[in-house]
Amino acid sequence: MPGIKAAPVSLARLTQALQRTLPMGRLEHQALPDLPPGEVLQLALINADFPTGPLPGDVMRDVVATPAYWAFCWGSGQALARYLLENPALVRNKRVLDLGSGSGVAGIAAAKAGAAEVVACDIDADAALATRYNAALNKVSLSLVDDFTSQAPFDAVLMADVLYDSSNLPLLASARACSSEVWVADSRISELADPEYELRAELDALTIPNLGEFDEFGVTRIWRAGAHKSPAPTSAVPSGE
Ligand SMILES: C[S@@+](CC[C@H](N)C(=O)[O-])C[C@H]1O[C@@H](n2cnc3c(N)ncnc32)[C@H](O)[C@@H]1O
Known part of the structure; x- marks a missing residue:
């Protein structure tokens, strides 16, 4: 049985959620760059002029305790969204799970690429x-x-x-157990120890908004695990090959 069908949520309600952690934060609709011609994907993300200086102590404590990851489009999500929109056959007519959806960027790209159904999950x-x-x-x-x-x-x-937290590494196996194919995008790690996962692409992408401190994670690697090996899409040959 699928979960609760997505229903519209107001920007005011989402802003209220952000401001519980970051009282000075706002949300702005921001468009992903570098998508294939004609493709548009927008997300409500924290304002690009959010001050990057030290936060007051109480705010910092809240940010650490309940980080609003969803208010950023992480480089990995952006890269995977672009990859799917460039290679829609990877998800077309498929039942797709976006695990650790955050803003929903990957699942939304899958839906736009023609997935039959998209399910999202986030803790x-x-x-x-x-x-x-x-x-x-x-x-x-x-x-x-x-x-x-x-x-x-x-x-x-x-x-x-999703692997920013090493306690999430077991998700690699649990995702495999419930799907014929798994795509992992990550800008923070260079290798996956699990031999089932094969590197398929490396894409440049910076977190949006780019508040400066994330530049070191400017390259996202995309791995695939699946029963059948398939040739890499032509646009997805790892850089350096
Ligand atoms: C860094 S954000 C990435 C969000 C989005 N995929 C992107 O690329 O922009 C990681 C997300 O994974 C979620 N997450 C962490 N551990 C999880 C788990 N065990 N199950 C589901 N979601 C998880 C977090 O709450 C957060 O929203």
């Missing part, structure tokens, strides 16, 4: 809200679930920037 309730808002903003439909294993099987799982 952060505010991220689920953001995913719903951004899905409506991009006029695509997706479902939110709390427990993705109960929704298996999937044809493809997307994991963009």
